[in-house]
Amino acid sequence: MKKVAALLFISALAVLLLYVVASMPPMGDPDNPTATHVIPRYLERAEEETHTVNVVTGVILNYRGYDTMGEVTVIFCALAAVLAVLGRERRGVIHGFVDRSEVPASVIVKTMVRFMVPFIILFSVYTILHGETSPGGGFQGGAVIGGSMIIFTTIFGLYESSRRIPLKVRAPLEGAAVMGFFLVGSLGLVGGGNFLTYAWPRVAQGLHPSLVVWLTVLVEVGIGLGGAMVLTSILFAMIREEEEIAPAS
Amino acid sequence: MAKDIVAGIFCCVGTLFFIIGTTGLLRMPDLFTRLHPSTKCDTLGACSVIVGMAVHNGWSWDLLKLAFIVCFLLLSSATCGHAIGRSALRRNIPYWKKKEANEDGHGA
Amino acid sequence: MKMGTALNLVLILLLLTTALLAVTARDLLAAVVVFSVYSLIMALMWQRLQAPDLALTEAAVGAGVTTVLFVITIFKTRRREEE
Amino acid sequence: MTSVRALRNRILLFFLLLLFWIVLTASLALHELVMGAVCSAFVGVLTVSLLGRALDPRITPAVLLRIPVFMLRLAWEIVKANIDVAKIILNPRLPIDPRIVEYRTYLPGDLPRTVFSDSITLTPGTVTVELRGEVLNVHCLCPYHEEGLPGLERLVAWLFGVRKPVGEEGNG
Numbered sequence: 001m002k003k004v005a006a007l008l009f010i011s012a013l014a015v016l017l018l019y020v021v022a023s024m025p026p027m028g029d030p031d032n033p034t035a036t037h038v039i040p041r042y043l044e045r046a047e048e049e050t051h052t053v054n055v056v057t058g059v060i061l062n063y064r065g066y067d068t069m070g071e072v073t074v075i076f077c078a079l080a081a082v083l084a085v086l087g088r089e090r091r092g093v094i095h096g097f098v099d100r101s102e103v104p105a106s107v108i109v110k111t112m113v114r115f116m117v118p119f120i121i122l123f124s125v126y127t128i129l130h131g132e133t134s135p136g137g138g139f140q141g142g143a144v145i146g147g148s149m150i151i152f153t154t155i156f157g158l159y160e161s162s163r164r165i166p167l168k169v170r171a172p173l174e175g176a177a178v179m180g181f182f183l184v185g186s187l188g189l190v191g192g193g194n195f196l197t198y199a200w201p202r203v204a205q206g207l208h209p210s211l212v213v214w215l216t217v218l219v220e221v222g223i224g225l226g227g228a229m230v231l232t233s234i235l236f237a238m239i240r241e242e243e244e245i246a247p248a249s
Numbered sequence: 250m251a252k253d254i255v256a257g258i259f260c261c262v263g264t265l266f267f268i269i270g271t272t273g274l275l276r277m278p279d280l281f282t283r284l285h286p287s288t289k290c291d292t293l294g295a296c297s298v299i300v301g302m303a304v305h306n307g308w309s310w311d312l313l314k315l316a317f318i319v320c321f322l323l324l325s326s327a328t329c330g331h332a333i334g335r336s337a338l339r340r341n342i343p344y345w346k347k348k349e350a351n352e353d354g355h356g357a
Numbered sequence: 358m359k360m361g362t363a364l365n366l367v368l369i370l371l372l373l374t375t376a377l378l379a380v381t382a383r384d385l386l387a388a389v390v391v392f393s394v395y396s397l398i399m400a401l402m403w404q405r406l407q408a409p410d411l412a413l414t415e416a417a418v419g420a421g422v423t424t425v426l427f428v429i430t431i432f433k434t435r436r437r438e439e440e
Numbered sequence: 441m442t443s444v445r446a447l448r449n450r451i452l453l454f455f456l457l458l459l460f461w462i463v464l465t466a467s468l469a470l471h472e473l474v475m476g477a478v479c480s481a482f483v484g485v486l487t488v489s490l491l492g493r494a495l496d497p498r499i500t501p502a503v504l505l506r507i508p509v510f511m512l513r514l515a516w517e518i519v520k521a522n523i524d525v526a527k528i529i530l531n532p533r534l535p536i537d538p539r540i541v542e543y544r545t546y547l548p549g550d551l552p553r554t555v556f557s558d559s560i561t562l563t564p565g566t567v568t569v570e571l572r573g574e575v576l577n578v579h580c581l582c583p584y585h586e587e588g589l590p591g592l593e594r595l596v597a598w599l600f601g602v603r604k605p606v607g608e609e610g611n612g
Contacts, residue, residue: 056410106335107571111496111554112328116321118487122457125479126464127413135409143417150425152490164490231422238429266522273529281567281579282538286529289564293522296515310466317463320511327558334569334579338540344579347537 050198051209052132052216060137061216065181065196072177072223079174079230086237089162105155113155120148128224132213138177138220142227149232158239165232173229180222184215252304259301266294279345280337288330295322365405372398384437389427396420445497452501453494454484496551498600510599517563517595521588525564528581536581540569543576543589546604547597556596563588 025032042059050058060068124144131137153161184196191200198212273286296319303315375395382388396419403412461476462468488494528535547553557568557576565585570577580586597604 106332107550108331108554108557108568109328111550112324112558114491114496116324117491118453118457118483119321119460121486122460122479122483123464125483126461129475129479130465136413137410140410140413140417143414143422147417147421150422154425234426235429238426238433266526269526269529273525276529276534277536281540281569282536282581284567284579285525285564285581288567289518289522289525289562290529292562293518310463313463314466317460323562324558327561330561331557331568334567338569338577344540345538 050216051212054132054134054137056135057132057137057216057220061219062198065185065219068223069178069181069185069196072181072226075227075230076175076178079233082234082237088167088233089158089236105157109155113151117148117152120151121145124148124224124228128220129217131220132216138223139227141220142224143231145224145228146231146235149228150235153232153235153239158236162236170229170233173225174233175226176221176229177223177226180219180226183222184219187215252307256301256305259304260298263294263297263299263301266290266297270294280342281334281344284330284334288326292323292326361405365402368398368402368405372402385431385435386428389424389431392427393420393424396423446493449497449499450484450488450494452499452504453487454480456495456504457483496549498549498551503600506599510595513595514559514562517559517588517592521564521585525581537583538579538581539583540577540579541586543578543586545574545576545593547574547593547600547602552596552600552602555599556593559592559596560589563592 029035042055042063046055046058046063047053050062052058052062124141126141127136127144128138128141131141149161149165181196184198186195188197188200189195190202192202193199198215267290270286270290273290274283277283277286299315299319299322303312306312306315372395375391375398379388379392379395382391396415399419400412400415403409403415457480458476461480462473465472465476484494545553545556547556553571553574553576557571560566560568560576560578565581566589567579568576569579578586578589594604
């Protein structure tokens with residue numbers, strides 16, 4: 001009985017939703033409300049206004065900088081929540097999975113990871129720095145750095161990994177994304193514009209294009225570093241093993 | 250035109266190796282023997298498709314990028330295959346043998 | 358154009374299949390693996406919709422980082438779902 | 441002596457990373473090169489602090505120059521042997537007789553052994569399932585696949601410029 005009721009309810013909901021979808025403007029129609037006001041301006045003037053070749057980056061970091069700042073803050077809060085529940089890792093009392101596993105890490109895998117990690121990190125640096133000209137940017141590059149840290153940690157163990165990326169390096173960098181936005185936003189304020197504007201009327205009427213690009217890159221680097229460190233910290237917090245004792249070496 | 254044909258041949262050969270690898274994966278009796286088609290036919294298939302793409306694209310920077318992709322693909326897929334096989338061996342997963350095995354493939 | 362539509366259809370079907378499998382699998386590890394396949398297909402779809410930025414994010418975060426975090430969580434809890 | 445070697449390794453890593461950067465950016469413009477040099481140096485320093493060393497000491501310029509030739513020869517081996525495995529898979533009777541064999545290699549150091557075992561894994565019919573010291577455990581699909589191992593070993597030895605020790609056959 002309950003199931004039938006649920007099924008009926010869901011069907012009714014589906015019909016309603018489909019009806020709404022059917023009455024929406026057709027996808028890709030140039031006369032849509034979305035395609036007549038903001039998008040033409042973004043597409044036509046993004047390059048001259050934000051000085052970024054990649055329009056997506058221009059929209060994310062310049063036109064909608066506040067949105068991105070909110071997202072970055074959400075990520076930071078997520079880390080704070082994870083750390084509030086799980087706590088930081090404690091060095092010396094911890095063991096990674098690899099140390100605990102009955103299968104010790106293979107020499108072959110170790111050698112390969114040693115060889116690959118610099119290239120992965122360089123790729124993510126490229127993704128971050130070239131965010132304004134090619135696909136990619138802070139979020140993507142940060143995720144790739146986080147991925148390389150995950151590879152490193154699963155192969156070499158948490159003990160080794162948290163020794164190489166110590167807490168005192170990670171802790172300040174976790175807020176790098178928010179700090180990057182704050183810094184660039186404040187520079188805009190000091191220059192006489194609004195918060196997070198890349199135009200500084202008090203300093204110069206038309207800002208030199210390369211300076212705007214460098215400000216964008218600064219925000220990207222902040223997002224990348226912050227994202228990477230957040231991911232690494234979450235990983236370390238999750239694979240922490242309290243019961244184990246410190247390894248011999 | 251000739252370039253397109255050569256590229257197409259390479260891509261088709263690559264797809265063929267993918268199909269053979271998947272067939273092998275389904276036909277082989279146990280984990281270790283399944284590693285063989287899955288790590289290698291797939292690698293060769295992917296490499297062949299990439300060579301096809303390189304031929305199609307002609308001489309440009311993308312060629313070097315594809316070369317790097319092939320290198321990383323070879324390294325990572327070989328290492329993955331080894332890691333899976335090794336952890337299976339370490340966990341004493343029995344492997345299929347021809348002689349002592351039952352006829353229906355449940356290995357010793 | 359025809360080929361593109363066919364590819365889109367195949368991708369959507371695969372996406373639905375993996376999504377259903379990920380939800381219904383009793384073995385949570387299998388569910389996680391299927392979920393990472395789902396993320397990879399999603400990345401392909403983003404690329405086909407000409408959103409390479411999103412494709413990169415989906416591939417790195419969805420297929421890479423989240424999978425590892427899920428696997429860690431499963432090893433810390435129980436692997437099988439209980440009735 | 442060791443410090444000179446370490447320095448050479450770091451420089452080599454720097455140039456490898458710079459090459460990777462140039463391929464990624466697909467341009468030879470000066471500002472890209474400068475940025476690439478800065479980033480490569482940064483990543484190099486990061487790598488040394490993360491891994492404790494730059495590159496495996498066995499990677500030398502000569503080895504790097506031999507890599508393309510090695511790749512081509514390996515590719516030929518891979519193609520040849522892949523066709524062989526394809527035949528086995530498509531054979532309705534599935535004529536396999538798998539076994540795990542031990543193979544004692546004379547290659548020194550982790551990196552040559554890793555390259556050797558990866559080459560084994562890529563050459564169909566054989567998967568390296570364990571590497572302990574100088575003993576490799578290789579899972580062979582058919583007994584005759586084992587016969588290809590010495591040839592591959594010679595190839596890897598050539599890549600790293602290692603000579604086979606004479607009269608040490610079977611010596612632990």
